[in-house]
Amino acid sequence: MENVATFGRMAPAAEKQAAPAASDGFDPSLLQSTGLTARIVAWVVRHPFALMAFARRFWPIPTFKGWAIITRYDDVAEALQNDKAIAVPFGPQIKTLNDGPNFVLGMADGPEYQALHKATMSVFPREDNAAIIGPMAYHEASNLLELGEGRIDGVRGLLTLVPTRICEKYYGLTIPDEPNFARWTIAMSSYMFGNPSNDPKLEKAAVAAGALVRPIMDDAIARAKANPEADTIAARLVSKQIADPDSMPDEIIRAILIGMVTGFVPTNTMASGHMLDLLLDNPEWLAQAQDAARSDDDDRLKRCLFEAMRFWPLNPGPFRVAAEDVTIAAGTRRAKTIRKGTKLLVSTQSAMFDPRRVEHPTRFDPDRKPVDYMLMGFGLHWCIGAPLAYAQITQTFKPLLKRRNVRRAPGKDGKMTRFGPFPESLWVLYDH
Numbered sequence: 001m002e003n004v005a006t007f008g009r010m011a012p013a014a015e016k017q018a019a020p021a022a023s024d025g026f027d028p029s030l031l032q033s034t035g036l037t038a039r040i041v042a043w044v045v046r047h048p049f050a051l052m053a054f055a056r057r058f059w060p061i062p063t064f065k066g067w068a069i070i071t072r073y074d075d076v077a078e079a080l081q082n083d084k085a086i087a088v089p090f091g092p093q094i095k096t097l098n099d100g101p102n103f104v105l106g107m108a109d110g111p112e113y114q115a116l117h118k119a120t121m122s123v124f125p126r127e128d129n130a131a132i133i134g135p136m137a138y139h140e141a142s143n144l145l146e147l148g149e150g151r152i153d154g155v156r157g158l159l160t161l162v163p164t165r166i167c168e169k170y171y172g173l174t175i176p177d178e179p180n181f182a183r184w185t186i187a188m189s190s191y192m193f194g195n196p197s198n199d200p201k202l203e204k205a206a207v208a209a210g211a212l213v214r215p216i217m218d219d220a221i222a223r224a225k226a227n228p229e230a231d232t233i234a235a236r237l238v239s240k241q242i243a244d245p246d247s248m249p250d251e252i253i254r255a256i257l258i259g260m261v262t263g264f265v266p267t268n269t270m271a272s273g274h275m276l277d278l279l280l281d282n283p284e285w286l287a288q289a290q291d292a293a294r295s296d297d298d299d300r301l302k303r304c305l306f307e308a309m310r311f312w313p314l315n316p317g318p319f320r321v322a323a324e325d326v327t328i329a330a331g332t333r334r335a336k337t338i339r340k341g342t343k344l345l346v347s348t349q350s351a352m353f354d355p356r357r358v359e360h361p362t363r364f365d366p367d368r369k370p371v372d373y374m375l376m377g378f379g380l381h382w383c384i385g386a387p388l389a390y391a392q393i394t395q396t397f398k399p400l401l402k403r404r405n406v407r408r409a410p411g412k413d414g415k416m417t418r419f420g421p422f423p424e425s426l427w428v429l430y431d432h
């Protein structure tokens with residue numbers, strides 16, 4: 001296993017060695033598109049503001065070639081609350097990677113969804129976030145920064161590594177290869193939730209990654225069965241199985257673990273990687289976040305970080321598919337009927353900048369109302385891991401932001417690199 005000490009303080013010359021190598025059957029190059037189209041898409045995703053403002057004003061629900069994009073706040077909220085007609089399309093991919101069962105984000109509302117949602121929530125109680133996740137993240141991050149001695153890969157060596165370590169300690173996984181584990185989960189997440197065109201390369205990478213990740217979950221379940229008293233997520237799920245074997249077969253435990261890991265490591269890496277890049281680009285935002293960290297105002301620090309992320313969310317918005325003909329914004333001049341089978345991009349990014357609902361949307365304002373945010377989704381599928389994400393990300397940033405003189409490393413090291421669309425490396429300097 002990658003050692004904490006070497007991982008946190010790799011010298012630039014060692015970076016190449018530290019980057020994950022290809023691993024059994026998993027070809028990382030399948031996620032690296034370098035073509036012009038990929039670069040244009042990445043640029044638009046990063047700088048969507050003028051385009052989306054134009055669409056909201058003049059063409060709020062554009063439709064073309066089997067696609068519809070929803071851009072206004074009210075219409076985005078309406079679409080994401082109408083989960084029956086505007087359905088999640090992720091089920092087949094989730095089932096492929098789970099080798100059988102579905103998980104919540106691939107399911108329509110109903111008794112099966114509700115039961116799985118409840119079972120998942122019951123092993124991730126909210127109290128854990130203040131009692132376990134926050135302190136664990138703070139402790140891990142502080143150690144990594146200490147070992148970094150003033151220089152750290154802020155993404156790979158901190159923002160990805162801390163959630164990976166939490167998967168080991170809190171979930172009860174044994175992860176033999178931490179850097180590759182992150183890449184496998186990223187491939188799985190990209191294929192499940194970011195693959196509306198069914199790219200066969202992405203499918204190949206994700207299927208190989210799934211074959212490497214499932215045994216890690218099976219091993220955690222086997223160890224939890226040998227020690228069901230352990231206080232890990234795997235052991236909590238196994239205890240439920242012991243109490244009621246029919247409700248929690250192994251394959252469901254595994255689906256919950258896979259869902260809550262692929263929802264965690266890739267997503268928190270992307271969210272916090274964007275936050276780091278944004279803070280380093282905006283000294284005034286960084287100063288506000290540092291004030292909050294230094295005065296131990298965790299709530300304000302969280303608000304600074306997630307307000308920054310509003311300017312660069314995970315993606316333009318979630319994908320959906322029309323399960324039946326459905327009219328959006330009925331009774332208004334912009335009403336549009338979307339035909340069954342149409343793919344939808346429900347742009348939560350655009351909604352969060354819609355001045356019809358969000359006051360001074362282009363202003364950085366950590367005090368804005370919770371309802372201004374759709375970073376964690378909206379409606380039925382609102383993020384089940386949001387409280388965990390708030391605790392982990394806030395407490396991972398806190399020890400970094402308490403340091404003086406936090407800045408990008410010079411040259412290429414200080415520029416973010418990515419694995420697929422996910423941040424992978426960004427070296428940061430700080431006073432030790």
Ligand code: HEM
Binds near residue numbers: 264380
């Ligand atoms: C800052 C970090 C995170 C962000 C920005 C985020 C964002 C989101 C969004 C936008 C959705 C809705 C997707 C949709 O409607 O298609 C969602 C759902 C979900 N997230 Fe997160 N998430 C984060 C962290 C986490 C974590 C840490 C976990 C698990 C520990 C997690 C697990 C899930 C699951 C399982 C769902 C599906 C919920 C359902 O279908 O009812 N997420 N997340």
